[in-house]
Amino acid sequence: MSNENCIFCKIANGEIPSQTLYEDDSFRVILDLGPATKGHALVIPKEHYANLYELPEEQAGEAMKVAKKMAARMTDRLGCEGFNLIQNNGDLAGQTVFHFHMHMIPRYRADGQTIGWKPQEVTQEELEEVKKQICGE
Numbered sequence: 001m002s003n004e005n006c007i008f009c010k011i012a013n014g015e016i017p018s019q020t021l022y023e024d025d026s027f028r029v030i031l032d033l034g035p036a037t038k039g040h041a042l043v044i045p046k047e048h049y050a051n052l053y054e055l056p057e058e059q060a061g062e063a064m065k066v067a068k069k070m071a072a073r074m075t076d077r078l079g080c081e082g083f084n085l086i087q088n089n090g091d092l093a094g095q096t097v098f099h100f101h102m103h104m105i106p107r108y109r110a111d112g113q114t115i116g117w118k119p120q121e122v123t124q125e126e127l128e129e130v131k132k133q134i135c136g137e
């Protein structure tokens with residue numbers, strides 16, 4: 001199923017050209033047009049799923065397999081020294097294109113990027129409480 005207003009549907013299915021690094025029946029991996037670093041790529045399923053919640057489990061597993069293969073190849077070819085995989089869900093979390101995609105960001109020494117968060121202080125009681133909220137009845 002594809003969504004006619006979705007740019008990633010069009011890209012993933014080849015209606016809009018892209019710099020494609022890899023393609024199979026289910027996925028396309030393209031270069032991001034606003035790269036964080038050299039080689040920043042996106043793993044995009046050909047089917048339209050807005051986010052991780054909608055993505056079927058099997059496709060989630062396949063997406064990670066594709067990312068793993070590409071990470072090995074890109075590390076070899078680009079000579080990067082690390083890799084971030086990032087996947088945003090919801091505008092609050094930074095998602096701007098509402099078709100599931102996984103960012104693959106090669107990291108280089110002194111690439112000038114900081115990808116991360118500010119660690120907060122937490123007590124053992126607070127951790128227990130959160131665990132209960134997630135895992136409890």
Ligand code: AMP
Nearest residue numbers: 007031032033034035088094095096097
């Ligand atoms: P997110 O903010 O996680 O939804 O990521 C969307 C990403 O898609 C951004 O990194 C954009 O630079 C990238 N992007 C948007 N439009 C295109 C496009 N037509 N081709 C390639 N990358 C795109």
Ligand code: ZN
Nearest residue numbers: 006009048099
């Ligand atoms: Zn789509």
